[in-house]
Amino acid sequence: MPATPRRLPPINYDQIRTAAAIERRRAIDEFYRAIYGRIRSAVRRLFSTLLPFRANPRAMALDIKICGLKTDKALAAALAGGASHVGFIFFAKSPRFIDPLEAGRLREAAIAKAKAVAVTVDASDAFLDEIVGKMRPDMLQLHGSETPERLAELKARYGLPVMKVLPISEAADLERIRPFVGIADRFLFDAKPPKGSELPGGNGIAFDWRILAGLDAGVDYMLSGGLNAANIGDALRLANPPAIDISSGVESAPGVKDPALIEQFFRAVRAARNTRAA
Numbered sequence: 353m354p355a356t357p358r359r360l361p362p363i364n365y366d367q368i369r370t371a372a373a374i375e376r377r378r379a380i381d382e383f384y385r386a387i388y389g390r391i392r393s394a395v396r397r398l399f400s401t402l403l404p405f406r407a408n409p410r411a412m413a414l415d416i417k418i419c420g421l422k423t424d425k426a427l428a429a430a431l432a433g434g435a436s437h438v439g440f441i442f443f444a445k446s447p448r449f450i451d452p453l454e455a456g457r458l459r460e461a462a463i464a465k466a467k468a469v470a471v472t473v474d475a476s477d478a479f480l481d482e483i484v485g486k487m488r489p490d491m492l493q494l495h496g497s498e499t500p501e502r503l504a505e506l507k508a509r510y511g512l513p514v515m516k517v518l519p520i521s522e523a524a525d526l527e528r529i530r531p532f533v534g535i536a537d538r539f540l541f542d543a544k545p546p547k548g549s550e551l552p553g554g555n556g557i558a559f560d561w562r563i564l565a566g567l568d569a570g571v572d573y574m575l576s577g578g579l580n581a582a583n584i585g586d587a588l589r590l591a592n593p594p595a596i597d598i599s600s601g602v603e604s605a606p607g608v609k610d611p612a613l614i615e616q617f618f619r620a621v622r623a624a625r626n627t628r629a630a
């Protein structure tokens with residue numbers, strides 16, 4: 353009997369096309385993986401070269417807040433000097449108190465130049481509503497005994513960043529940062545007010561800046577309290593803060609800002625920073 357010719361299985365072109373497509377995809381993936389790997393190592397090499405320059409983020413920018421502004425001239429001097437923040441005081445007993453509507457008028461000049469900060473002390477919701485509505489601050493400074501819960505409440509209510517003030521006189525006072533970490537957007541360290549003072553801030557009193565030298569570099573804060581043109585060099589050298597805040601040090605009398613003193617303060621800051629950079 354003649355052998356029945358063996359029939360070859362039909363060619364499955366779909367299978368061949370699929371296998372070729374898979375192979376092509378694999379080759380393309382391989383190619384991109386190799387390129388991606390090279391780019392990643394190049395970027396890593398670049399960053400490790402730059403790392404020493406990133407080691408001290410505080411060596412770069414310095415925010416400067418001029419606080420307790422009440423006049424166009426003082427505000428103009430603060431902006432001309434390069435203030436990053438301008439502060440308005442909403443504490444009735446302060447000689448720097450300003451009406452929210454007037455602060456709202458003044459702050460217009462600062463738009464796109466400096467952040468406008470509303471300084472409040474254990475203010476009620478009603479007063480804060482008025483301040484936020486009339487002045488439209490970029491940030492709230494809480495200079496009273498506000499709790500972390502109150503901070504969270506205010507952040508949710510107004511959608512604004514909050515700066516919590518902590519009075520400092522000894523290293524142990526820095527422990528009070530803890531409950532506010534992750535809630536406060538920034539801290540402001542001020543001296544404790546003298547006994548009997550009606551003002552929680554704006555007293556022109558400094559604390560020992562060396563206390564801040566060992567602070568974790570991740571803590572963002574403003575150094576405040578008794579700063580002036582004569583001592584700012586020492587303050588920057590001893591604490592190396594990311595930001596500074598000044599009020600009575602640029603006044604000719606309580607609540608009276610002096611544009612010439614504001615200019616002099618900025619000059620002193622620049623001189624101190626140039627000396628340190630040299």
Ligand SMILES: O=C(O)c1ccccc1N[C@@H]1O[C@H](COP(=O)(O)O)[C@@H](O)[C@H]1O
Nearest residue numbers: 419446553554555556577578598599600
């Ligand atoms: O300045 C005030 O009158 C004031 C009132 C209530 C709360 C805070 C106040 N001022 C803040 O304190 C700092 C430090 O002031 P200084 O430089 O020691 O005079 C000031 O910048 C305000 O943030």
